[in-house]
Amino acid sequence: MLNVQTTPTSPVSARWQPHPGHHPLRLESDERWSTLAELRNLLQYDAHLLRCDDEALFQRRQLKVGQTALMTGQPFDGLYVVRLGTLKAMITHADGGVHVLAFPMKGTLLGFDGFYQNTYMSDVVALTDCDLVRIPASSLFSPGRGNNHLEHMAYWASSREIIQEQEAYSLTRSVKSESRVARFLHIMSGRFEALGFSPNRFILPMSRRDIGHHLSVTVETVSRAFSALVQLGIITVDFREIKILSRDALCNFER
Amino acid sequence: MLNVQTTPTSPVSARWQPHPGHHPLRLESDERWSTLAELRNLLQYDAHLLRCDDEALFQRRQLKVGQTALMTGQPFDGLYVVRLGTLKAMITHADGGVHVLAFPMKGTLLGFDGFYQNTYMSDVVALTDCDLVRIPASSLFSPGRGNNHLEHMAYWASSREIIQEQEAYSLTRSVKSESRVARFLHIMSGRFEALGFSPNRFILPMSRRDIGHHLSVTVETVSRAFSALVQLGIITVDFREIKILSRDALCNFER
DNA sequence: CGCGCGTTTGAACGGGCTCAAACCTTGTGG
């Protein structure tokens, strides 16, 4: 179900249409709830003050591999914070070209691009089973309520997403493709480490094609870059399992 | 005064230091004021409801060619909306490489990237004499006040900036450099038209180098792409003056 | 088993980068 076959009729969306069997807003059966304190922890907002005595609870939404979290053209209904799993945020251009904006993981904010036109502007699909926490739009803009802190936190996190998007941009800038792949592996290593996993041995959740669409190179180039790094003794590769043998040497290739 | 020569000491900034003669927050002598209604018009927020009976006034800040509006590492003190002129927003990487994120013009929001760490994350310099309107941070987060609408408008505009950044990203995606330049000219044409200028004859406010740093190609490639488009009779070029002879042919080159 | 998909490797082409030189504009100072 990669493409929803519909004839565009709604002015708000040429690509997304509700249809039988598709209930994006329906609650999952095994849904549970998250507290405001957990949201704060997920977003790493602890550097700022935030009263967490609020009794607000937030829906969770569970996704299986391949399921869609957000779709271009879908009406904006709030923000999501990744609690578990890895996803792929991408844009499909008119000519069929694909660009992978980011690989959201635990603590990443999703959906801010839907604010502008009350419509999400990117497709986000689950690369692994995922667990999201939903911040409904109603709780963001309710006037007079005491959750001004929630609103502030949401926009703080949005600003962070912009910064990280700019960092991702720098991945496509360097001239040599091997450098981009080396940088990509370095960044992934750091993200796994920040999540409590080993930074020197991990399994990539995305395909070579996804990596290519993220770095703006072809699949073959990604594969060749991996092989070159293996040849130099910097990493080992077993399909999606990566072991980093020399982090220093990896950094030296990032230019 | 392209580079501020200082030794990094402040933990908040390794690149920006206040120094004698530099008063980024000081009021200009010829400063005037803008109303909330003008802000709304600049941002094209008229599609949404907004009471403009608020008496709030916003400082203007005037810049001459080459002056810096925002600098990486400078403490966040609010957002700015371009009222007049064209600027260049860029990031300088550790290896000295430069990436031009965007060319802000009338109606563009500046500074949202400073929200995350209370520090602006990009350099913004004036390519022409400019006129900015400042939205101080204090007016964005004052609890209990009635300017919740201002806050909403600011984040709405922020979301728009993210979308446009993604569109800019698509400029660096296409394989052929001539296509990127054609797309760039097409976009600039549309922006001038939206501002009430002729879409078929305009003067580029930025250098070939800036365009190159925006499209991730070299100066020579930009120049050659211009020459090729001239050779094909699609445009004429006289230094920075561009005339578009066939918009259709220009669009056909965008792939 | 056979099919589809992801991955890897090879060969050849082409386009953008690098280096280099010339031209034009602009600003400065004599």
Add this chain to the structure above:
DNA sequence: CCACAAGGTTTGAGCCCGTTCAAACGCGCG
């Protein structure tokens, strides 16, 4: 007003590297 310097722009020549096309292999799944 002119001389000069500095930087923006254009064009050329050669090389490198990523794309393209092609083929082979492995894995999962019906």
